[in-house]
Amino acid sequence: MRRSLVRAQVGEPTKRNGKCNRQRLTCDKHTANCNSMAANRNSSESNRNSNLKGVAMKAPVTYDASFVANPDALFTTLWNELEWERRADAPRREYYCNDVDVPYAYGTGSYVREYLPRPMHPALLPIKAAVEARIGSPMEVCFLNGYEDARDQLGWHADDSDSMRDDLPIAIVTVGARREIMFRPNINTLEIERLWLDNGSLCLMAAGMQDAWQHKIPKAGFACGPRISMTFRGLMLAGKGMTKLSAAAVA
Ligand SMILES: O=C(O)CCC(=O)C(=O)O
Secondary structure (H helix, E strand, O other), X not given: OOOOEEEEEOOOOOOOOOOOOOOOOOOOOOOOOHHHOOOOOOOOHHHHHOOOOOOOOOXXXXXXXXXXXXXXXXXXXXXXXXXXXXXXOOOOXXXXXXXXXXXXXXXXXXXXXXXXXXXXXXXXXXXXXXXXXXXXXXXXXXXXXXXXXXXXXXXXXXXXXXXXXXXXXXXXXXXXOOEEEEEEEOOOOOOOEEEEEOOOOEEEEOOOHHHOEEEEEOOOOOOOOOEEEEEEEOEOOOOOOOOEOOOOOOO
């Protein structure tokens, strides 16, 4: 059975209504790492760059600045060896892979983009395993974004597809240039929080968060090199009647 994953775009109908009361994990895993989250709602550069000790973000995310052992090598491998695609209307490169033979789609109406699963690059496997160990559950889906420079970006959206498990976190692993991610709650879209995503970092968006929050990677606003994000997600019904894809070497 082939299922499609649908990622809602802001301004388009979503399945959010009526689901906001689902249990949401808060930042109860706050650690020394988590204290490095830059939490602010005014966007002054000094605040955005500081590690605000003891200031918790409202967005239910946790942050580990040093998750990838050798992020520069991983960046080089993925940037050079993945068969990235850059669709005409997408301000970034993209690459979608999945453990099982399930296409991915996001947007609605004329904005729907569909992706067929590509091979999981061997360099992704230890990262995937480490994410799964951190979360304690398989994460079948990995969608990668490649931001070539400061102009590349990803608009406000929530990863709230019915086809993705919202009882699990969504993991964002970053290699390459440091970029900011922005979060805003659906109930007050002016209440924006920002977090720097460093080279080699892991940001976990808590289970259930996609029903109540949106996130975005804005244009950098300063000169910067390329960045790759790997977003790992759990797939609904994974393994039930789906063809397992094996990891394959990518030239
Ligand atoms: O590039 C990022 O850090 C965010 C990626 C993201 O939000 C997504 O793929 O849905």
